[in-house]
Amino acid sequence: MNAADKKRVLREMLFARRFEERCYEAYVERKIGGFLHLYPGQEACAIGVMEAARPGHDYVITGYRDHIHAIKCGCDPKAVMAELYARETGCSKGRGGSMHIFDVEHHFMGGYALVGGPFPLAAGMAKAIKMKGGDEIAICFLGDAANNQGTFHETLNMASVWNLPVLFICENNLYGIGTATHRSTAVTEQYKRACSYGIESSQTDGQDIDQVYAAAKVAVDFVRSGQGPYFLELCTYRYRGHSMSDSGAYRTKEEVEEWGKRDPIVILRDRLVESGELTLDDYQAMDKEIFAEIENDIIPYAENSPEPKVEELEKYVLAENDPYVKGGVR
Amino acid sequence: MAEIMYWEAIRRAHDEEMARDPLVIAMGEDIGVAGGTYKATKGLYDKYGPERVIDTPISENSFTGLGIGASFLGVRPIIELMSVNFAWLAMDQIFNSAAKVRYMSGGQLTAPVVIRSPGGTAHQLGAQHSARMEKVFMGIAGLRVVTPSSPKQAYGLLKSAVRCNDPVFINEHELMYNMKGEVPDGEYFHPLEGSEVTRQGRDVTLFGYNISVHWSMQAAEILSKQHGIEAEVVDLYSLSPLDRAGICESVSKTHRAVIVEEAEAPVGVGAEVMAIINEECFFELDAAPVRVSAKMVPTPFNHTLEKASIPNAKDVVAAVLKMISGK
Ligand SMILES: Cc1ncc(C[n+]2csc(CCOP(=O)(O)OP(=O)(O)O)c2C)c(N)n1
Ligand SMILES: [Mg+2]
Numbered sequence: 001m002n003a004a005d006k007k008r009v010l011r012e013m014l015f016a017r018r019f020e021e022r023c024y025e026a027y028v029e030r031k032i033g034g035f036l037h038l039y040p041g042q043e044a045c046a047i048g049v050m051e052a053a054r055p056g057h058d059y060v061i062t063g064y065r066d067h068i069h070a071i072k073c074g075c076d077p078k079a080v081m082a083e084l085y086a087r088e089t090g091c092s093k094g095r096g097g098s099m100h101i102f103d104v105e106h107h108f109m110g111g112y113a114l115v116g117g118p119f120p121l122a123a124g125m126a127k128a129i130k131m132k133g134g135d136e137i138a139i140c141f142l143g144d145a146a147n148n149q150g151t152f153h154e155t156l157n158m159a160s161v162w163n164l165p166v167l168f169i170c171e172n173n174l175y176g177i178g179t180a181t182h183r184s185t186a187v188t189e190q191y192k193r194a195c196s197y198g199i200e201s202s203q204t205d206g207q208d209i210d211q212v213y214a215a216a217k218v219a220v221d222f223v224r225s226g227q228g229p230y231f232l233e234l235c236t237y238r239y240r241g242h243s244m245s246d247s248g249a250y251r252t253k254e255e256v257e258e259w260g261k262r263d264p265i266v267i268l269r270d271r272l273v274e275s276g277e278l279t280l281d282d283y284q285a286m287d288k289e290i291f292a293e294i295e296n297d298i299i300p301y302a303e304n305s306p307e308p309k310v311e312e313l314e315k316y317v318l319a320e321n322d323p324y325v326k327g328g329v330r
Numbered sequence: 331m332a333e334i335m336y337w338e339a340i341r342r343a344h345d346e347e348m349a350r351d352p353l354v355i356a357m358g359e360d361i362g363v364a365g366g367t368y369k370a371t372k373g374l375y376d377k378y379g380p381e382r383v384i385d386t387p388i389s390e391n392s393f394t395g396l397g398i399g400a401s402f403l404g405v406r407p408i409i410e411l412m413s414v415n416f417a418w419l420a421m422d423q424i425f426n427s428a429a430k431v432r433y434m435s436g437g438q439l440t441a442p443v444v445i446r447s448p449g450g451t452a453h454q455l456g457a458q459h460s461a462r463m464e465k466v467f468m469g470i471a472g473l474r475v476v477t478p479s480s481p482k483q484a485y486g487l488l489k490s491a492v493r494c495n496d497p498v499f500i501n502e503h504e505l506m507y508n509m510k511g512e513v514p515d516g517e518y519f520h521p522l523e524g525s526e527v528t529r530q531g532r533d534v535t536l537f538g539y540n541i542s543v544h545w546s547m548q549a550a551e552i553l554s555k556q557h558g559i560e561a562e563v564v565d566l567y568s569l570s571p572l573d574r575a576g577i578c579e580s581v582s583k584t585h586r587a588v589i590v591e592e593a594e595a596p597v598g599v600g601a602e603v604m605a606i607i608n609e610e611c612f613f614e615l616d617a618a619p620v621r622v623s624a625k626m627v628p629t630p631f632n633h634t635l636e637k638a639s640i641p642n643a644k645d646v647v648a649a650v651l652k653m654i655s656g657k
Contacts, residue, residue: 059403093436102435109402110435114426120392121427124399131353131381131405138399154392161387316437317472319495327521329490 001051001213003277009051009209010272011286013043013265016068018290019077022299023067023084023098027244031303032084035113036098037065041239044264045171046072046141048212049232053139053167053220056106059125061118062141064099066111069141074106078301087305094308095316107136115176116149118142119168123155126164126229137223138166144190145176156197159229167223168194168231169216171206177242178250194231206234207262210271237262331514336478337507339485340370340446344408346517347492348378351406354492357384357397358410367412368448368507390416394445395423398497401443402431406492414449414463414501421466428497429472444491445499450541450592451629451640452504460504460629460636462593464539467499468570468602474522475570477501479543481511483567486520494522501569503541523568525576531562534586534650537577537603539566542590542641549590549646559650569599577603578611587619588649592640595623617653622646 001009020038027036039046046069050060056074067084071077075091083090084098092102099113109125112118122140129136146152147170159166170190174181181188194201200222204215212234219230237259241248248256272278323329334342347354360367362375362385375383386393390411397407411417417424428441449462467475474496478484484502491498528543529550536546543565550561564580566572581587587607589600600621607619622641630636 061399091436092434092438095436096434100434102438104435104438110431110439112427114422117395117422117426120395120423121399121402123392124396124401124405125403126399127396128353128400128403128405131355131400132403150389151392151395154387154389155396157387158389158392158396162384316433316435318432318474319440322494322496322522324490324494324519325522327519327524329493329519330517 001210005051006268006272007278009047010265010268010278011290012047012072013209013268014286015290016043016047016071017265018287018294019071020067022294024244026084032098033086034097035064036084036244037242038240039065039068039238041259041263042171042173042206042236043068044209044212045169045206045234045236048209049139049141049169049216052213052216053137058136059107059109059129059138060141061109061122061125061138062111063115063118063143063146064111064113066099066101070101070103070108070111073103073108075101075103075108078298079103081298081302082305085302085305086307087302088308089301089305093316116142116146116151119146119149119151119155122166122168123159123164126159126166127162129165135224137220139169140166141169141171143176144170144172144174144181145179145184147190147193148185156194156199156229156231160197160199163228165223165226166229167219168229170231170233171236172233173236173238175242177246189233191231191233199229199231201231201233203233203235206236207264208267209264331512333510334481334513335507336481336484336509336511337369339481339513340488341372341374342513343485343488343492344371344374345377347489348374348382353404354406354408355382355384355400356408356410357386357393359386359388359412361385361410366410370410370446390419391423394420395427397443398423398428398441401441402439406442408444408446408488408492411445411447413459414447415458415461417447417463424473424497424499425470429470433472440495441497442495443497444488445497446488446502447500448502448504450503450505451636454631454633454636455504456631457628464501464569465593465598467501468599470570472497473570474498475501476522476568477540478567479540479565481509482513482518483520485513486518487522487567489517490519490522493519498522501540506541523571523573525573526565526567527562527580528565529561529563531560531584533559533561533584534588534653535562535564535580535584536646537564537566537587537589539569539591539599542592545641545643545646546590548643549650552643552647553650557651559654561650566599566603572602572606574606574610577606581607581611582614585614585616586653587615588622588646588653589619590622590641590646591624593624594626595621596626598623620649620653622649
């Protein structure tokens with residue numbers, strides 16, 4: 001990443017932070033319902049990895065903490081917010097919600113709520129890519145706790161046996177809801193678990209986007225060059241509770257403070273200020289601009305969008321007018 | 331029209347679809363080099379190679395999910411689950427991914443996979459290999475469920491299922507793979523929805539599906555020859571959606587309904603057909619509909635007990651006689 005790239009990703013991370021904080025407010029105001037899992041603290045993971053990959057080209061899939069992954073792939077933040085507001089203009093037409101953001105045009109293949117569910121789906125997309133001879137790769141972002149699902153083991157095994165172009169990104173934030181990883185997991189360094197399946201893997205600091213980018217570049221190049229799957233563990237932390245219904249009380253104040261000192265946005269900002277590529281005034285201006293975009297464009301778009309029509313409740317269950325359903329095809 | 335076996339019909343549909351479209355693949359345990367437990371993919375490994383005829387590890391949920399993920403990008407997987415008793419392990423991906431993705435994505439993404447799997451009581455396979463599971467699949471929004479009763483249907487339903495843009499579950503039967511029947515020589519696409527009148531009658535309708543169509547046909551012959559009762563037999567090859575209009579039409583003609591199912595009665599096909607009759611044509615009935623179903627037991631190993639746990643043609647005859655003459 002050159003200086004301009006770094007300023008851009010700083011803005012993207014700051015945007016992600018402000019976007020998620022605004023979701024929090026909207027949730028408290030009861031404008032957003034359902035489950036809401038926010039991303040503050042982990043911004044360098046999705047943004048750093050996708051910076052090294054090809055957003056909109058590579059196929060990305062993840063869990064329920066999915067807003068920022070979708071936006072980084074190219075999904076319009078207005079459509080994401082409208083989805084959270086359950087509107088017809090939402091990227092999933094108000095049928096999905098926070099956990100089910102989809103933007104297939106930008107190859108963001110969805111957020112899924114079943115922990116571990118996306119593992120095989122990602123490998124399947126990789127299988128399709130391989131069959132069709134494309135140069136895309138499939139990228140699967142999931143948490144540390146997802147690696148205790150059978151799908152992790154089953155999928156890594158198949159991806160390795162069939163040499164599939166799939167990159168597994170583990171965002172290890174040390175918890176699965178309120179259960180600390182060391183209390184649920186025998187081998188807590190997640191990247192070590194991939195060796196059971198003969199899969200190349202590594203671990204890196206998920207708070208420093210330069211390091212995420214460098215590690216992801218190696219991983220992406222490895223997968224894209226046809227050498228098979230790769231597993232990259234990013235050591236990170238979420239600053240808020242697991243979801244809106246979780247205060248995070250199971251974590252010590254000291255631990256939260258320690259990780260607070262390693263804020264991915266602050267790390268990059270300070271580095272750019274130190275090297276003279278950015279001033280704090282630039283940063284403030286950036287923040288203001290983001291605030292204005294969210295308040296003037298994104299929120300009004302979501303608020304003023306129509307809700308889905310009840311008459312269309314049963315649309316999108318099955319294909320419409322599929323010729324093989326009623327018969328008569330010769 | 332050639333007479334071929336049920337397994338040959340399934341194999342032929344695979345072969346034709348794979349020859350036509352390089353994105354059609356077959357996946358499952360022992361379906362490749364070994365040719366498939368039911369021979370449904372026999373010879374295809376040699377013809378299409380390991381990239382398209384895939385011997386999977388024993389990881390039902392994840393290889394099903396892998397097929398679903400591949401279908402997101404235009405691949406058309408035909409997935410064989412060795413037994414519906416093992417399909418429980420794949421329920422997460424079938425239910426949470428394949429069936430819901432179109433809806434959750436607001437119509438952006440579809441999972442056009444075909445999942446084939448046999449259920450049912452065969453030859454003393456024991457409780458963990460003999461159960462039926464169609465009642466579970468037919469309650470899932472976003473999933474089509476069909477169940478062929480003949481080689482012709484086995485061929486034509488698979489052909490349509492591969493081409494259809496919805497996920498389709500095809501419920502086969504352990505005992506039926508060697509059944510013979512006529513299949514059109516040319517390509518044939520069986521509609522995925524609807525029902526078929528297999529035998530015309532005026533006195534009572536026997537609703538069956540898959541193997542119970544055959545029990546119903548045997549029962550209808552006995553009823554006709556020995557009791558002068560003309561039963562209509564309706565084949566509900568589409569379990570989801572069920573053919574409400576077809577069910578109604580037959581009941582409106584015969585005014586009596588017996589539903590024959592190999593599965594246990596609760597929350598089953600019979601219960602659902604009765605509900606449809608109630609909702610659509612209750613006042614056409616001359617008698618309360620009845621179900622002929624399996625007993626609520628895990629399938630026993632002992633042959634006599636095994637047979638006693640599921641219905642047969644005699645049970646159907648008895649149910650009809652009781653309904654008509656009150657005996
Ligand atoms: C199959 C399944 N089991 C349980 C849950 C409830 N649940 C939601 S998120 C979560 C923790 C997952 O933690 P991790 O994979 O580390 O991701 P993180 O939330 O930390 O990003 C659990 C248990 C679920 N959604 N799906
Ligand atoms: Mg976690």
